[in-house]
Amino acid sequence: MAKKRIELMVCAGTGCVAGGAFPIMDELKKELKTRGLKDEVSVVTTGCNGFCGQGPLMVVLPDNIFYGWLTLKDVPHLVEEHFLKGRPVQKLMFTPPEEKTPIPLLSDIPFFKKQMLIVLRNKGIIDPEKIRDYLARDGYVALEKVLFSMKPGEVVEEIVKSGLRGRGGAGFPTGRKWELTLRQERTPKYMIANCDEGDPGAYMDRSVLESDPHSVIEGMIIAAYAVGSSQGFIYVRTEYPLAIERMKIAISQAGEYGLLGKDILRSGFDFDIEIREGSGAFVCGEESSLIHSIEGSIPEPRQRPPFPAVSGLWDSPTLINNVETLANVPVILTKGADWYSSIGTETSKGTKIFSLVGKINNTGLIEVPMGITLREVIYEIGGGIPDGKKFKAAQTGGPSGGCIPAEMLDSPIDYESLTKAGSMMGSGGMIVMDEDTCVVDVAKFFIQFTNDESCGKCVSCREGSEALLEVVTRIADGEGKEGDIAFLTELSETIKDASLCGLGKTLPNPVLSTLRYFKEEYEAHIKEKRCPALVCKGLTRYYIDPDKCVGCLLCRKTCPVGAVLGESKYVHIIEQDKCTKCGQCIEVCPPKVTAVKKVTGNDMEELEQLTETVLCAERRKR
């Protein structure tokens, strides 16, 4: 047989590659050859599948069987059982936690069922390093339509009609930005794709570049045609080597096929793309800083107006769009603005990719229609919270966003609803928190990040974030005082008002949002010296319950600083001034015993007294 009867679509996004996807692919090829199957079964490299928590993974086509948590050792058995003898291997399939029956088909797995793929339409089906695969999926059909049967103004009109909004974070109407740029008469004009995705935990743009780089190229060419640009740049952060490599290959292949460069498709339209790499500055995700970075100046934002559309790169009219926004463009042109605007809500059209991470069973990247509720995302797609813990809040928008608490689980996810709730869409990070997450700790984490990444130009952002961090840290360490909450609120509002760019303007959001919904948790830290989630080290102690301890010596042997006193069959005691709160003792205490626990607040005083008594008085024998 010349054609293959089975295709193994192996995920080779950065996550799975880090997990060992390439050695697994080599092993598969080797084993298939040994078994005489190499002409019947092909091994295909694909981009990110999305179900990252299950990686390394692959999908067997045409059956659509999903295999996850693959290791090298699994390969020989898998090849023999499934590909030679036709018997799919159950133990490699996805089984929901707490359940026994695996779900063989990808289309039946809840994580995938409610997703709607527009941007990620080609994921798992194409090899991102083969332009022919992209062509087969109607790639560059939109470009042909645009170049030969549409005027630039008509293209802009279609994007305006579609209701597409910027997917980088601010949600500005894309069509309006294109219109503004088209209207400029000065030349040359530039087109920039922003892939400086900096939010911690967000990797949607990386996934688009690694899985379907041509979708971005096609989007860029169409955008350039619409506004009248002939030179484009893709600004990618250096921390994305695989994305950069795949984009380089795609650009080179597109050039070879006459789809990029001079006289594209012999239409007379010229457009070329250069890659520029970032250098580790979060602020470069902000458009004016990004432009300065390309120019070779210090990446600091500047006053707007003038907006980049009027005066941007080298003072020329510049259109700058996010990667995910651009990947939507070819589909809008082929399927039509009416179709696109029929998806989503009144003000937020289309779909959005979210990176669903944190305290959630099904971790990974999901693409869902705007307007889906948080409850559907967390429980139906995400599979709920692990270990039966209670949902506390979902943090959206990364360091610029805020928390959506449990009472708002039924709110729709769209730009306006999230902003009204005190958060924002942002680039699509969605960090799920449960009862064991401390909101003060979360706020501290994000302020630490933005304080570190502040470019330093504005006093309000530079000094303001420093002051915010100092106060939040004090509260987390148990040294909060009366007046701190009022100070945090006032300072936050001031930073928002006085800062020049999005980084400064939104950095107080995690503080404001957590104060809005979880004020009692801040108050517990300040007034009661208590961390309800038992996270903040300054406010928690580790304590061995003398009624439960069986004197097995396990924690004493594990403790890295020798803080556990005890002998075999004698109740163990933790010396608080030596304890570093590493948590090892809780991990090793046998499940049937569970004598070690964390305490906070009033309980800490009681246990200090108890420890004194026990230490000084008789040692109890078990």
Place this chain on the structure above:
Amino acid sequence: MPRLTVDEIKKMREESKKEISLREGNFRGKVIVHLGTCGIAAGAREVMDALFDELERRDITDIMFTSSGCAGLCSKEPMITVEVGASPPVKYGKLTAEKAIKILDEHIIGNHVVEEFAIGMGSERIG
């Protein structure tokens, strides 16, 4: 590589679509060849190769071609199951390469069950 025209790109696109047709999932029917150790011993792989080659030769890309383990009725192997459209699946047994190709013509393409090779229609109950 010389700069391509729109028509050349179109042609390349059509060819590439055929190459990845297995991945697209636009199937109107399904053929399952039952393998397993017993099936293979009885000659199922020859049936499978012949059937697959014939599907390829005739450029049929809307039938999903797959394999499974033993169907249970080992004495009737080599066996295949054919499912077209919404009709219940039909199990065929004691096949050879020629019989399989006759089934391809009459059932898969012509939509008539080949009764002389058929064992049964429908599936077992589960649970």
